[in-house]
Amino acid sequence: MRPLGRFQDQLHGLFRMVAGYAFMLHGAQKIFGAFGADGPVDYASRMGLAGVIELGAGTLIMVGLFTGVAAFVASGQMAVAYFTAHVASAGGLLTPITNRGEAAMLYCFIFLFFAAAGGGAFSVDRLGATRKAG
Numbered sequence: 001m002r003p004l005g006r007f008q009d010q011l012h013g014l015f016r017m018v019a020g021y022a023f024m025l026h027g028a029q030k031i032f033g034a035f036g037a038d039g040p041v042d043y044a045s046r047m048g049l050a051g052v053i054e055l056g057a058g059t060l061i062m063v064g065l066f067t068g069v070a071a072f073v074a075s076g077q078m079a080v081a082y083f084t085a086h087v088a089s090a091g092g093l094l095t096p097i098t099n100r101g102e103a104a105m106l107y108c109f110i111f112l113f114f115a116a117a118g119g120g121a122f123s124v125d126r127l128g129a130t131r132k133a134g
Contacts, residue, residue, distance in 0.1 A: 012120030013064070019110050020062030023074060027055025053077045061114060064123020068115050075111035078104045 004011065025035060030051025033040040041047040053073060060070035086101030087094060096102040119125045 009121045012117065013122035015110075016064060016067065016114055016119055017062050017122065019107075019114070020058050020060070022058075023054050023107060023111075024058030024062055027051045027053070027058055031055055050077060050081065057111075061111070061119075064119030064125050067119035067123060067125050071111040071114035075108050075115055078108035078111065082108060 027050075028034045029037045030041045030047055031043075041051060043052075054077070057070040057074040057077075060066050061074065082096075082101045082104040086096070086099040086104060090099030090101075093099050096105050
């Protein structure tokens, strides 16, 4: 029995919006120095590139525009972040609790899901497909 099964598409869309919004906030923190950051990062650095990807891809994922491509890029960024920032800094430990990489690992697989499944309900992608079909 799946009590929420009939709301699967709507929950998919809501999950996409929340995940994209949270990812976008990480980018805003890096690029603008917002939300308790010490200041903006150097835009020409790895962290600057990460911030641009997080802000841009997070926004696209949140609204559901080019969801598959944006989510694939975001997933790749999080995989790179996990192995370069978390595994490398923890001496090669592949335990997300120990290397503090839980968020990167989860974002990686959340966005990989959206890259495969698309934007779901409430996405601009779906709105465009509906208008073309009609």
